[in-house]
Amino acid sequence: MTAQIENTGPLTTEAGAPVADNQNSETAGSGGPVLVQDQLLLEKLAHFNRERIPERVVHARGAGAYGTFTVTADVTKYTRAKFLSEIGKETEVFLRFSTVAGNLGAADAVRDPRGFAVKFYTEEGNYDLVGNNTPVFFIKDAIKFPDFIHTQKRDPYTGSQEADNVWDFWSLSPESTHQVTWLFGDRGIPASYRHMDGFGSHTFQWNNEAGEVFWVKYHFKTDQGIKCLTQDEADVLAGKDPDSHQRDLRESIERGDYPSWTVGVQIMPAAEAANYRFNPFDLTKVWPHADYPVIEIGKLELNRNPQNIFAEVEQSIFSPHHFVPGIGPSPDKMLQGRLFAYGDAHRYRVGINADQLPVNRPHATEARSHGRDGFMYDGRHGGAKNYEPNSFGGPNETGRALWQPVPVAGTTGDIPAPSHAEDNDFVQAGNLYRLMTEEEKGRLIDNLAGFIAKVSRDDIVKRAIENFRQADEDYGRRLEAAVKALRG
Ligand code: HEM
Numbered sequence: 001m002t003a004q005i006e007n008t009g010p011l012t013t014e015a016g017a018p019v020a021d022n023q024n025s026e027t028a029g030s031g032g033p034v035l036v037q038d039q040l041l042l043e044k045l046a047h048f049n050r051e052r053i054p055e056r057v058v059h060a061r062g063a064g065a066y067g068t069f070t071v072t073a074d075v076t077k078y079t080r081a082k083f084l085s086e087i088g089k090e091t092e093v094f095l096r097f098s099t100v101a102g103n104l105g106a107a108d109a110v111r112d113p114r115g116f117a118v119k120f121y122t123e124e125g126n127y128d129l130v131g132n133n134t135p136v137f138f139i140k141d142a143i144k145f146p147d148f149i150h151t152q153k154r155d156p157y158t159g160s161q162e163a164d165n166v167w168d169f170w171s172l173s174p175e176s177t178h179q180v181t182w183l184f185g186d187r188g189i190p191a192s193y194r195h196m197d198g199f200g201s202h203t204f205q206w207n208n209e210a211g212e213v214f215w216v217k218y219h220f221k222t223d224q225g226i227k228c229l230t231q232d233e234a235d236v237l238a239g240k241d242p243d244s245h246q247r248d249l250r251e252s253i254e255r256g257d258y259p260s261w262t263v264g265v266q267i268m269p270a271a272e273a274a275n276y277r278f279n280p281f282d283l284t285k286v287w288p289h290a291d292y293p294v295i296e297i298g299k300l301e302l303n304r305n306p307q308n309i310f311a312e313v314e315q316s317i318f319s320p321h322h323f324v325p326g327i328g329p330s331p332d333k334m335l336q337g338r339l340f341a342y343g344d345a346h347r348y349r350v351g352i353n354a355d356q357l358p359v360n361r362p363h364a365t366e367a368r369s370h371g372r373d374g375f376m377y378d379g380r381h382g383g384a385k386n387y388e389p390n391s392f393g394g395p396n397e398t399g400r401a402l403w404q405p406v407p408v409a410g411t412t413g414d415i416p417a418p419s420h421a422e423d424n425d426f427v428q429a430g431n432l433y434r435l436m437t438e439e440e441k442g443r444l445i446d447n448l449a450g451f452i453a454k455v456s457r458d459d460i461v462k463r464a465i466e467n468f469r470q471a472d473e474d475y476g477r478r479l480e481a482a483v484k485a486l487r488g
Pocket of ligand 1: 055056057058059062096097098114115116117130131132137141142143145200201202316317318334335337338341342345346349
């Protein structure tokens with residue numbers, strides 16, 4: 001299906017003057033040079049040269065859709081967020097899915113985490129939950145993120161992704177073993193964006209009217225069921241239909257087959273955090289459901305396609321720091337880094353007024369800041385005063401923070417996040433491996449071995465396998481044998 005084309009009158013220039021000829025540029029006589037006075041030609045060429053904006057440095061490739069979030073449980077004892085205040089309450093959302101490493105034109109069917117970024121247009125401002133389809137991540141400190149992504153992207157010399165770089169970094173960052181086990185397992189290549197779960201991944205703060213604090217983790221369970229591709233299936237699909245995920249999402253919404261997710265949270269009372277067996281703010285770890293069960297709180301449905309991909313998907317911005325009253329950050333060192341990174345990326349990629357574009361601005365309230373001017377400012381504030389405090393009836397601060405303060409201790413320093421009683425880099429990777437069936441283990445080993453076998457240096461191969469052996473002796477032994485069989 002293609003969108004309707006509007007035709008309400010003559011073609012015009014950008015300034016609105018009618019265009020007489022859009023096929024022939026203006027020349028000096030027949031066969032002569034083109035004239036500078038052909039402003040239509042110059043305007044078209046100049047506009048065309050400026051059609052691109054910088055692609056996202058990660059998650060460049062994606063697709064989005066609008067929908068509705070509906071509350072299905074009473075969570076008012078945990079959070080005072082208004083959009084969660086009543087069973088049955090509906091909030092408009094925009095969700096952008098993505099892959100991580102590929103550039104804008106890359107294929108969808110690849111082994112890579114998928115982004116799962118949700119913008120809730122709430123009456124208290126936009127709340128963005130910028131998560132993935134994996135509950136954990138490769139690293140646990142934002143200071144490592146640029147290095148990590150450099151190993152996933154193109155090598156400065158070869159211009160390609162290099163197995164040497166990927167495994168050099170992962171093997172030297174043993175905290176990645178859990179996420180790598182997840183990624184090379186059966187769920188590593190979703191069949192589509194509709195057939196995968198989403199996670200907020202980090203731990204976030206909820207606080208209620210009484211000021212009590214809870215730590216929460218978000219889960220979006222697909223109602224379509226999990227469907228994945230094997231490496232062989234994905235290799236074929238990526239070549240045949242590079243846009244497979246994007247097409248699947250758009251077409252399912254066009255035919256009224258609206259994808260949905262059941263939304264749940266794990267909730268930890270603040271007092272339990274200090275002595276929990278794992279550091280609850282460590283992004284490389286899950287909270288086992290036996291410790292904190294997932295409580296269902298809502299339904300998320302996607303039911304409207306964007307009309308203009310560039311305006312609504314490419315220019316959409318999601319910021320982990322977009323919180324609303326009753327929700328805030330945790331001390332997770334990754335999350336803390338992200339609180340800076342996204343706003344900065346948006347100012348660079350879309351511009352200082354990115355927040356005011358239709359897809360990004362609040363839909364259920366209005367922004368009443370004193371931010372003004374800059375490139376592409378539309379003058380929305382008219383003659384209103386641009387400072388506070390003021391005595392001309394401008395908007396005022398509320399005196400109530402969105403989130404509650406948390407206690408801190410010690411001195412400043414480059415200090416790793418604290419380890420709790422059962423924390424190490426391998427325990428949950430081993431648990432995940434032992435949960436798999438024999439067939440699942442076999443596919444995991446094959447997928448890992450196929451990639452590790454491409455590494456050129458024996459010391460990197462050895463170190464990589466050692467990490468998996470530390471997670472589980474059998475895991476390491478089988479991987480070593482599989483890699484040996486491929487490398488000879
Ligand atoms: C410190 C670690 C991280 C940093 C510095 C970082 C940085 C970034 C940046 C700069 C972008 C591009 C933003 C834009 O241009 O609009 C981005 C996109 C994204 N990141 Fe991260 N990221 C980090 C970790 C994570 C983690 C842990 C997750 C998921 C749990 C995640 C999920 C996403 C998603 C879903 C997008 C795409 C958002 C969209 O659809 O526009 N990132 N990240």
